[in-house]
Amino acid sequence: MTGAHVGLEQYLVVSALLFSLGLLGVIARRNLLVIYMSLELMLNAANLALVACSSFHHNLAGQVLVFFIITVAAAEVAVGLALIVALYRLRPTTHVEDLTSLKL
Amino acid sequence: MIPDLAFYLLAALTLLCGFLVVANPLSRNPVTSAMFLVLTIASLAGLFVLLRAFFLAAVQVLVYAGAVMVLFLFVIMLLDLGAEERRAIKRLGLLAGGVSVAALAVLVRTAIHESPRALPPAGPPLEGATGSLGELLFRQYLLPFEIVSVLLLVAMVGVILLSKKDLK
Known part of the structure; x- marks a missing residue:
């Protein structure tokens, strides 16, 4: 794989690594905002895989899907951050371990 | 040759900045994470250009690096998170994260390995x-x-x- 011409596989490996980083952030970090950024990282990894597949399979449908993903992600970020701000007004913390009222 | 070199450069930049978003050894400040997320997204836009998805590269920079990240920074500054920085990362969380990432890596590796390799013949490059x-x-x-x-x-x-x- 090393030194070879860059193909689909290389792009997919980068995408998988980026997704793993995002997953690690969501599970290991405890700051609500950083968790949110890690979610964005995972979405972007999926976007990269879609664009790479679309480009190597000569099919534009993947890029249209990425366009929709970016739009939905923007809406998701807006609503999520509004929720975080509303939560912060109720309890001034962004640390997930301080928000345990729903825990058994 | 030059596109290959550009790919490796941009991929390394993407992964490095992505790592610094999640686990920056020097700073636990969310603002630093947000700044590295901007860099990650910009280098991803570079990868999109290499894949000839020009429109998506532009949208990526405009929507993600522009609008979404401004929103993030705006909220971080609004919340005033000075006291939130110093807290140890839990061992259990780190362990669980490592295990699930390893499981995911095995899964993806198997999926890529097992998938049929029938790419269509390289025709004229697709212009996005x-x-x-x-x-x-x-x-x-x-x-x-x-x-x-x-x-x-x-x-x-x-x-x-x-x-x-x-x-x-």
């Missing part, structure tokens, strides 16, 4: 230019496009409702 993408978007994918516009409207109304002083 605005014209061809727009044609597809407004013909074949018109209904999803309209649904997404309604979704954006719903999100806007929801955000306005959520940011009211008393949620009634």
Whole structure:
């Protein structure tokens, strides 16, 4: 794989690594905002895989899907951050371990 | 040769900045994470250009690196998170994260390994230019496009409702 011409596989490996980083952030970090950024990282990894597949399979449908993903992600970020701000007004913390009222 | 070199450079930059978003050894400040997320997104836009998805690269920079990250920084500054920085990362969380990432890596590795390798023959490179993408978007994918516009409207109304002083 090393030194070879860059193909689909290389792009997919980068995408998988980026997704793993995002997953690690969501599970290991405890700051609500950083968790949110890690979610964005995972979405972007999926976007990269879609664009790479679309480009190597000569099919534009993947890029249209990425366009929709970016739009939905923007809406998701807006609503999520509004929720975080509303939560912060109720309890001034962004640390997930301080928000345990729903825990058994 | 030069596109290959550019790919390895941009991929390394993407992964390095992605790592610094999640686990920056020097700073636990969310602002630093946000700044490295901007860099990650910019280098991803570079990868999109290498894949000849020019329109998506532009959208990536405009929407993600522009609008979304401004929103993030705005909220971080609004919340005033000075006291939140110093807390140890839990061992258990780190362990669980490592295990699930390893499991995911094995899964993806198997999926890539087992998948059929029949790529179509390399024809003329696919141009993800605005014209061809727009044609597809407004013909074949018109209904999803309209649904997404309604979704954006719903999100806007929801955000306005959520940011009211008393949620009634």
